[in-house]
Structure formats: structure tokens, C-alpha cells
Amino acid sequence: MPPAELLPPVRTGSPPSFTGTGTRVKRNPGQMVLLAACTSLGPLALNLYLPSVPEVQAQFGASVADVQATVSLPLVAFGLGLVLLGPLTDRFGRRPCLLGGVALFIAGSLLGALAPGLGLLAIARVLQSIGSALAFISSRAIVADLSPGEQLARSVAQMTMLILVVQSFAPMLGNLLIATGGWRMVQSFGVALALVLLGGVALKQRETLPRAQRAAPGGALDLLRPTGTVLVRPGFVVLLLQVGLLYSAYPAFLSIAPHLMVEAFGRPPTEFAYYFVMLPMGYFAGNAFVLRFGRRLGQEWLIPAGTTFALLACLLCMLLMALGLRHPLALFIPAGALLNFGLGLALPTVSARAVTRSSPQVGSGWGLVGCAQQVMAAVAVQVVGLFRTDSPWPLLLTCGAAMVLVLAFEAARGRWTAA
Incomplete structure (x- = not known):
């Protein structure tokens, strides 16, 4: 199977699905x-x-x-x-x-x-x-x-x-x-x-x-050889970084938002549950957009557009904070719902690109994608935890920096895919 980014977008109809046997x-x-x-x-x-x-x-x-x-x-x-x-x-x-x-x-x-x-x-x-x-x-x-x-x-x-x-x-x-x-x-x-x-x-x-x-039978090292084979493919590590950076914004937000409710907005921590639904609903809406228009627009558009949308959501939240708005909605709408809408556009698309590049070792590919998400999530949670929990600025700067890095990797894609 060729890399998904090399396939032209299909504009009409639904492609048939095939197993490896055809x-x-x-x-x-x-x-x-x-x-x-x-x-x-x-x-x-x-x-x-x-x-x-x-x-x-x-x-x-x-x-x-x-x-x-x-x-x-x-x-x-x-x-x-x-x-x-x-x-x-x-x-x-x-x-x-x-x-x-x-x-x-x-x-x-x-x-x-x-x-x-x-x-x-x-x-x-x-x-x-x-x-x-x-x-x-x-x-x-x-x-x-x-x-x-x-x-x-x-x-x-x-x-x-x-x-x-x-x-x-x-x-x-x-x-x-x-x-x-x-x-x-x-x-x-x-x-x-x-x-x-x-x-x-x-x-x-x-x-x-x-x-x-x-994969052919063998010892324990032979069992892990497909993972090594996938890792050394041109650009795969960069794809893992993109997947991890995009995903890291979600757990980083979850880890610090309950503290912000109390220390930044003066609200009881139980209110977090009411605002939390904005995050999955934003991501849900982004996924729905991919399902409706993804094949028409193609991966070349979805990844940079979704990441840019998420970055703009961070910047909007920064603007609201700079203007002195201290209400949970000023955080949860832009940095929660809107940011996750952008992630819903970009994350499944870049994940699919990574797994397609790992074919036919897609089991190893999915494992590496999931591990990259967990590792980058842990890093992001630790980073935002190093700073004060009475201000959303560390969270917003961390998420914004992650989106900038994803866009930088995407802009240089021609170099690392040819490496």
C-alpha cells in the first residue's frame, strides 16, 4: 500500500474495502x-x-x-x-x-x-x-x-x-x-x-x-524487528512527533484545568465536570468534519488546517486572558472546544499517515503511534505542572508551542520524507 499522502483524493463515491488477500x-x-x-x-x-x-x-x-x-x-x-x-x-x-x-x-x-x-x-x-x-x-x-x-x-x-x-x-x-x-x-x-x-x-x-x-517466526529480538523496521523508515519518527505533539494538548489541559477552576477562576472544582464536555464535543465535531469532507479535501489540507485552527484557538484564549476575562468559558471555549476541533481534524489524519507508512507492519505502527501519544502526554503534563496553577498562561504557551512544532514539521515534510 503506498503512503496515503501520495494517493489523490477521491471526490465521489465510497471506495471498496479489501483485505490483504484482495x-x-x-x-x-x-x-x-x-x-x-x-x-x-x-x-x-x-x-x-x-x-x-x-x-x-x-x-x-x-x-x-x-x-x-x-x-x-x-x-x-x-x-x-x-x-x-x-x-x-x-x-x-x-x-x-x-x-x-x-x-x-x-x-x-x-x-x-x-x-x-x-x-x-x-x-x-x-x-x-x-x-x-x-x-x-x-x-x-x-x-x-x-x-x-x-x-x-x-x-x-x-x-x-x-x-x-x-x-x-x-x-x-x-x-x-x-x-x-x-x-x-x-x-x-x-x-x-x-x-x-x-x-x-x-x-x-x-x-x-x-x-x-x-512476520516470520523467530526469537524475541525477531519479534521486535518489525518495530525497528518501521522506525527507520524515512520520516516515521517525525510523524510520531507530530502525533504526540498534537495529542499532548488534551491531557495537558485535563491535568491543570481543575486547578485553574479553583485558583484562577474562584469556582468549586465540581464545576469542571460541566465544562469538561466541551473538549470531547469539540473533538467530536472535528472528526465529523473529517468524515464529511476529508476525502474531498485530502490529507494535504487537513493536517495544516487543523493544526493552524488549534494554534489560533490558543492565541484567542491568550487574548481573552490578556483582556482580563476571568470566566471558565474564556478558557474552555477557545482552548477547550475550539482547540479540540482543530485536533479532531489533524490528529486522526496524521495518525493514518503514520500507520500507512508502517504498512505492512501496521500492528507495530499503531503501537508506536500510541506510545508516542503516551510519552508526549506525560512530558506535557510535567511541563505545565512545573509552573503556577493559578494562571492559564503556562498551559496556553505549552499547547501553542506544540502546534507551532507540528506546523514546522509539516512545512519541512518534503525534506524528511526524502531522507
Whole structure:
């Protein structure tokens, strides 16, 4: 498959989807929903679990640092799993890895529901993350197998829209589950949900990577060789930087916005939940634009336009702050909704470009893309955390700088693609 940026935009009709064998595949909404649900297992488990952390701490009499391990360790496991487990999908196929990932998530959730202590709960959460990482990569690899050329960006945007709908309501669902049966009910819900997904994959999802196209068997180093092969392809590291820089604006905002609500705007922290919905809805709108007009406009336009829009949103927020506006809407509309609209245009498109460049090792490609997002997110969160939390300026400058770097890499694309 040639790089997506070399394919001319298709202006009419819908391109057929093919597997690696050349067999035409009928796309259906049910399959996309199933794959999106498998992809969102990790983020959903985290968002459902976070409201239960105080109750977990109280039940086990743990310190804040100890209970935070049930959050931080799974994040590390997820990030590493995206890279280390990605090659498995290129070696053994997408379907077995997807089934294995969901099954491991079930085991972790069941262990978490029965955990007698905090240590075992942390181990259970790590197992959840490893399973969800494998499910994430396998699902995305299936989408890449079935989405030729520029159709991949539309497919990624479509999946992201479905995931955002789920993530928007996850904290409220977590509160409901906790009120019903305590924090263990959250883990039990994970078991039930994953069992449904496991049955759906077993019954409805067929293999999309033919044996002839799979990586050759070998040792552990041979298993990681596809990752190295992808990394050394011209321009791939730059694409990872673009993906990571774009994504980093979202967690950077989430990490500091609750503090800004109290220290910069004098509002109770509970109000953050009401304004939070602007972020996923902005990204949702950007994804919807990609689905509606992406094939007509093409990647050559979507990435710089989306990034520029996000940068202008940062500048607008800076202007409002400089004018002395101290209301949450002055932050959440430009730096929340509008910035995420721009990310919704650019992020799925540059992700699709990166994965297309990694073909046929798309499992490794998706793993590296996900890892780049996690690493750059951690860097951005640490950077904004170094400064005072009573001013939005560090956040705005960090996000603005990230967008400028993405545009600089895009302007120099002719050089690094020919390297």
C-alpha cells in the first residue's frame, strides 16, 4: 500500500474495502462499533475507576501515594504494551491477539473485583492495561487492513467519535456503579462488558491478515524487528512527533484545568465536570468534519488546517486572558472546544499517515503511534505542572508551542520524507 499522502483524493463515491488477500469486504456499522469498543477498553476502565479511588483508599487504609499506584502503573503498562505487543499482531494475526487481549482484560477485571488488598488490585489493574493495550493495537490493525488509502483517516475518525461518546459519560457511569455496589462493582462491570465483546469478536470478527503476509517466526529480538523496521523508515519518527505533539494538548489541559477552576477562576472544582464536555464535543465535531469532507479535501489540507485552527484557538484564549476575562468559558471555549476541533481534524489524519507508512507492519505502527501519544502526554503534563496553577498562561504557551512544532514539521515534510 503506498503512503496515503501520495494517493489523490477521491471526490465521489465510497471506495471498496479489501483485505490483504484482495477479497472485497463489506463495511458495516456494527463491526466499527465492536472494534471501537475493544479499542476503548483501557481508557474506559481508567475513567470508570478514577471516581472510586477515594473509596479504595479508605477501605484499605492506604496513603495517597500507595493508591495512586493503581492509576500510574496501569498507564505505564499501557504505554509499554503498545510498543512491545504491537509486533504480536503482525506475527500471529489480528483476531487471535484481539481475543487474547480481551480475555486478559477479563482476567484482570475479575482479579480486581476479588482483590483482598491494594497490592493485588494494582496487579489486576496492570493486567487490565496489558490486555486493553493488545486489544487496542489489534482493533486498530484490523481497521487499517480494511481501510485502503485515505479511507483510513475517515475510519480512524469514525472510531474516535464512537469512543468519545463512551468516554464522555464514563465518569457518570462510574459514579452510578459505585453508588450501586461500591468500587468492586466497577471491576465487575468490566468483566461483564468484556465478556460481551469477547463473544462479539469470536462470532463476528474474522482474520484480516493472511498467513502469507505475517512476520516470520523467530526469537524475541525477531519479534521486535518489525518495530525497528518501521522506525527507520524515512520520516516515521517525525510523524510520531507530530502525533504526540498534537495529542499532548488534551491531557495537558485535563491535568491543570481543575486547578485553574479553583485558583484562577474562584469556582468549586465540581464545576469542571460541566465544562469538561466541551473538549470531547469539540473533538467530536472535528472528526465529523473529517468524515464529511476529508476525502474531498485530502490529507494535504487537513493536517495544516487543523493544526493552524488549534494554534489560533490558543492565541484567542491568550487574548481573552490578556483582556482580563476571568470566566471558565474564556478558557474552555477557545482552548477547550475550539482547540479540540482543530485536533479532531489533524490528529486522526496524521495518525493514518503514520500507520500507512508502517504498512505492512501496521500492528507495530499503531503501537508506536500510541506510545508516542503516551510519552508526549506525560512530558506535557510535567511541563505545565512545573509552573503556577493559578494562571492559564503556562498551559496556553505549552499547547501553542506544540502546534507551532507540528506546523514546522509539516512545512519541512518534503525534506524528511526524502531522507
